[in-house]
Every structure is written in C-alpha cells, then in structure tokens.
Amino acid sequence: MMPKSRLYWFYGIFIIGFLLLAGRLFELQIIFGQKNRAIADGNRIKKIIEPAPRGMIYDRSGREVVRNIPIYKKCIAVDKCQILAREEALKLEAQNKTEDLRLGIGRDYLYGKAVAHVLGYLGEAGEAEVGSGEYELGDLVGRTGVEEKYNTVLNGQSGGELIEVDSLGNKIREIGKIAPVSGKDLFLSVDAELSRTAYEAMEGRAGAVVASEAKTGRILALVSSPSFNPNEITSQSLNDPTLPFFNRAIGGAYPPGSTFKIVTATAGLEEGKIDAKTIFEDTGQIRVGDFVYKNWYFTQYGKTEGKINLVRAIKRSTDTFFYKVGEWVGPQKLAEWGRVFGLGKKTGIELPGEVGGLVPDPEWKQQNTGERWFLGNTYHFAIGQADLLTTPLQINMMTGVIANNGKLCQPTVLQGSESQCQDLKLKTETLELIKEGMKGVCSTGGTAFPFFDFTPAVACKTGTAEFGDPKNRTHAWLTAFAPVDDPQIVVTVLVEAGGEGSYVAAPIAKKILEVWFNH
Secondary structure, eight states, rough: OOOOOHHHHHHHHHHHHHHHHHHHHIIIISSSSHEEEEEEEHHHHHEEEEOOOOOOOOOOOOOOOOEEEEEEEEEEEETTHHHHHHHHHHHHHHHHTTTTTTEEEEETTTTTTGGGGHHOOOEEOOHHHHHSSSTTTEEEEEEHHHHHHHHHHHHOOEEEEEEEOTTTTOEEEEEEEEEBBBOOOBBOOOHHHHHHHHHHHHHHEEEEEEEEEETOEEEEOOOOOOOOOOTTTHHHHHHHHTTTSOOHHHOBBBOOOGGGHHHHHHHHHHSSSOOTOOEEESSSEEEEETTEEHHHHHHHHSSSOEEOHHHHHHHHHHHHHHHHHHHHOOOOOOOOHHTTTTTSSOOOOOSTOOOOOOOOOOOHHHHSSSSSHHHHHHHHHHTTTTBBBOOOHHHHHHHHHHHHTEEEEBBBSSSSSSEEEEEOOHHHHHHHHHHHHHHHHHHHHHHOOGTTTOOOOOEHHHHEEEOOTTOEEEEEEEEEESSSHHHHOEEEEEEOOOOOOOIIIIIHHHHHHHHHHHH
16 A cells, blocks of 8 residues: 555656646637637638739730749749759649749740840849738739839739638638739830840940930830840849940930030020121131140041031031031020030939930139139040930930920920920021031931931931040941931930041931831
8 A cells, every 4th residue: 555655656656747728728719729720820811922913015006025824933032942843843733733833924035135224123022021011922023114113013012812722731621812913004205126136236235226206205115224134133233344235325324525515506596696797717726825626627627627517517517507606605604505405404204214315604613623614624525525424315305305406395205295395495596407407417417427318317416425535536426317308217326435426427327217107
C-alpha cells in the first residue's frame, strides 16, 4: 500500500498539471480564441486575384501600339518575383503549388524602340510601392512615358474571389467574387509608322527627332536615339553607357546653333531694328578690339556674301548679319524674345523627364559666373551659341510659331486633347520675311541642299552648333515645316556631335517628309 505522503505528492502533481492544462486551454480559447479562429479561417479561406486588363494604347490612325499578354510569376518576397513560362506555371497549378504563383498582365510593345520613349514600359512595383498598400507583390507599374504618366488611368482595378478550401487545398465553396474593371484606353496623336521611319533614319546615332502638326502642336513622332526595347528590360540595358533610356527629345539640352536665328530675326523685326529694306554688307568677319567674329562661309571657303538683306541672310545663314542684329536688339531683348518663343522653360508635354533649358542674359551671367556680359557674348547668343541651351522639342515648337502664323502651341501626345495655342501677335511683315528666308534655305542656293528638288516646297533652317568638344565636333540640326503655303507638319532633327546640319540632319528630315507626303 502506497504511503500517504507519496499519495499526496501524486495528487498534488496531478492537480498542478490539470490547472496548467486548464489555464492553457483558457488562454487558447478565451484570450487568443478570436485570433486563433482568424488564423484557422485564413488557412481554409483562399483569395484568388484576377488582374484587370490594362487599358490599350492606340496611335492617331487607330493602330494598336501595345497588346496585353498574360504573364506568370512566382513571388517569394517583395522585389523577388521570377517570371515563369506558361507550361511551368500550369505544372505548378496541377501540383497544387500555387501559394506563391501570381497571374499578371504584361505588355507586348508592337513598335519596339521606335515609340519606346513615348510609351515607356512596365516594371514591378518596388518595396516602397508595395509597402504603401497601393500595389501588391508582383504588380506591374508604368515606368516613363505615358505608361507612367497615365498609370492610374490605364491600370484599372483588379478583381478576384474568396473561396473555402479543405486541408488539401481543394475548393469547397465560393464565398465572394468581384469582377475586375478594365483600365481606360489611350489614343495618341503619335503616328507609329512615321515614328518607325524617324527611328530607322537615325541609324543608331545619338540624337532626337520631333515631328508635330503645324496648326495644333500635337506630336506626330518623338524619337530618341539610341533607344531601348520595352519588351526586354534588363539590368544590362538599364546600365548601358549609351543611355538608351535618356529621352533626348525632351530631356537633352543643347546649343541650338543657327536654328536660333529665327528668334534673332523676329526680335530685330518686332523691335524695329531691321526691316525688309535693311541692307548689310558681309565682309566675312567683324572685328571688336582684338577679337574677330567670322562668318562660316568665310571660315570654310574664304568667301563673302557681299550686300544682303534679311531674307538672303536667313537663306545663307550669314553669321555676321545676325551678329549685328543681336547687337542692335541687345542681349536683354533677345533673351526676352527667346522666352516668348517658349525657350528656357518646360513645354508641359505629358511625358516625364522634361527639362527647361536655359536662356541666358547679362543678369544671369553675373549671378552665375561673376562675370560681365560683353558684346562678344551677344554675338554668340544671336547665332544660338554662348550659354543658350534648348531641347529638340522646344526648337520644334519655336519653328511651329512661324509655320502657324505666329501662334505658339503647347505640344501634346494625346489625340483627343484640345489644342492650346497662344497668338504672339507678330507683325505680318515679320512672318512673311522669315518664311521667305526659310523657304530659301531649302531652295537652290540655300544651305539645306538635300531639299533643293523636294516637292512640296519646304521652309527650313539648318544649324551647326559648337558645344566645346575637344575634337571640335558639332551638333547637327535641321528644323523645317511643309508645305510652305499651307503647313501640315513641323520636323526637327538633332544629331549629337553629328557634324553639319545640311549634311547630317537634313537627309533624316527629308526621309520623314517623304513618308509623310507619300503615305
């Protein structure tokens, strides 16, 4: 028979154990009961997300420039998603290994590099974006271009369903379902085929092409070269030293060279410093103290233009004539007219990455360099050099003012947007003389020889801009509109370090205009 002392010990241990078990049961059922029930429900309730189709994007002719395609991903952590082949995803589904599997909707960009800087691309939501609660792991978000600018419009709203599953993951019943809401479509003013022509015409050279409707400012083509393939975004392409993701059309600031003579001529005429009767004799150079400022024709060929008027000066791009116009107008007024034409500030186009450029003046130079402004600075400023910096889009917009009878139109890539044009109220004489001079540039005896036999007649301005290159290379520019009498299209071409505008940029613009007028 067991001694009473041992029996008491046994009962004591039993009672203590019972109390511990009862306490644990109380904790699990009463204190943590609600939490545990939620965990249990979570283990048997499954959320299946059905992504919303992203809005389509069409060009001005209704052509699809993107298509939606299904993509399968295996996501194990934020920013750690692996794209799977369709067959591999289906295999995982058959094995009921779908916990980390996500179905998404990606893009197939049908025009590749040609429209890449307008469209942008889709990239996975980053850690901060997922953490904000706006996106879920593996979601695709617009990066650059209209994909980024109008991401919320294109994105739509995902749907899905809640289902109850058993311990093996088999569906028992449907608890609730929400249908996805498709994103809205975008209709662009861009012509995809013209963009392809522009991109191919650049032949991989660094630079940009901008084409727009002459009377509205709507963009027909906006191409930056080199470009990226939005269907193949890799770490290698993102770190490419040629900067294919840099949108040179709106983000590159360059000295405009002689294309700026359009502004200088306008300033001279509007300020009453020159008119149709103004005659200037080009001797090849102008001396100011110990400094000599030469005309390009004298520098290259040792020849002079003789007595010329404004129309002839534009046609021949005579530097000495525009040196004097700049002197007569003065740097402050010249800067003011540059800003009137939209230079020195962002245009407001609906694309990320735009810069405003720079229109210098004496006050700016004093504040930023601590130096005075000299007459030589005015001479350089008047021919589009000095510290003047513009984007290809700005030069296209500037040229559009002459094509559109003095109206400055804000550029846009959206087809349905209302044209916003401001009448600068330029004198009729100003517009007529500059148009006549620009028509001469593209006619026999002008500087843009590739257009001498072009039909219809083109009005244009070449530019060869120095940029302080150790190898003395120059940027090649050409900006033009056509037809002269009833302009439809404005085209601007920049080739970085390309050489002379007439030899390098003009042939590219010619190919674009040939396609435009032939098709």
